Amino acid sequence: MRYAILSDVHGNLEALETVLADAGRHRPDAFLCLGDTVGYGPNPNECASRIRELGGRTIAGNHDRAAVGALDISAFSPLARAAIEWTIEVVTDETRRWIMTLPDRLEDPDFLAVHGSPRDPIEEYILDLPTSLAIFSEHPFSLCLVGHSHVPGAFVLKADGTLSARALPDGKRMRLASSDRHIVNVGSVGQPRDGDPRASYLILETEPLTATLHRLSYPIATTQEKMAAHNLPAQLSQRLALGR
Numbered sequence: 001m002r003y004a005i006l007s008d009v010h011g012n013l014e015a016l017e018t019v020l021a022d023a024g025r026h027r028p029d030a031f032l033c034l035g036d037t038v039g040y041g042p043n044p045n046e047c048a049s050r051i052r053e054l055g056g057r058t059i060a061g062n063h064d065r066a067a068v069g070a071l072d073i074s075a076f077s078p079l080a081r082a083a084i085e086w087t088i089e090v091v092t093d094e095t096r097r098w099i100m101t102l103p104d105r106l107e108d109p110d111f112l113a114v115h116g117s118p119r120d121p122i123e124e125y126i127l128d129l130p131t132s133l134a135i136f137s138e139h140p141f142s143l144c145l146v147g148h149s150h151v152p153g154a155f156v157l158k159a160d161g162t163l164s165a166r167a168l169p170d171g172k173r174m175r176l177a178s179s180d181r182h183i184v185n186v187g188s189v190g191q192p193r194d195g196d197p198r199a200s201y202l203i204l205e206t207e208p209l210t211a212t213l214h215r216l217s218y219p220i221a222t223t224q225e226k227m228a229a230h231n232l233p234a235q236l237s238q239r240l241a242l243g244r
Helices: 013-025 044-053 062-067 078-090 093-101 129-138 220-229 234-240
Strands: 002-006 030-033 105-107 112-114 143-146 153-157 163-166 173-175 181-185 199-206 209-216
Touching (some): 002 013, 013 044, 013 199, 129 181
Antiparallel strands (some): 153 163, 199 209
């Protein structure tokens, strides 16, 4: 089975279309979206429609929940709050109904998929070794796929108890040994934050189990122009070019 796995599209239609065109070259058997289809970017409804059209599975992220009033936004940063308030105003009834159907997690024979973490699928970030170790200790998965941080990478727990953090270089296939346990972050389609502004997505193959990250340039200026036209915060637009 070959999956194309996306996360954190954040209303960035240019990035999403670029990723989908590239993912098609790999002929995935299925698509999987790990949440935050909307929020920040200027095309929430169009992105939601494109994700739905893929016919794959999608889970909810914190911005998705916030966009339909199902998550308190008081803890959002001022920039994120301004963007989600705009998103709340423009999401259509169709988009709203779709978001309300999204589950918090997906359990597949090959993996567990959540937006944040297994113990808090919507809001927890897995950013460091202590957090990943606690999650490995509390949950029995072999492979957990996550997004949320917008930073691709993997935490690997070996059978001897050795824990490490690994980068996922662009285009390099990573073998996920069956004797190890993995947390794999697929990065962000629409708003990367690892210093690389290129859109990110993952191809996961199950026989043998491998993960390959792909990074793609897209017309950032077009997205920025749309954000300016909608009076979205300039800092949110500017960060797209910086990958921050």
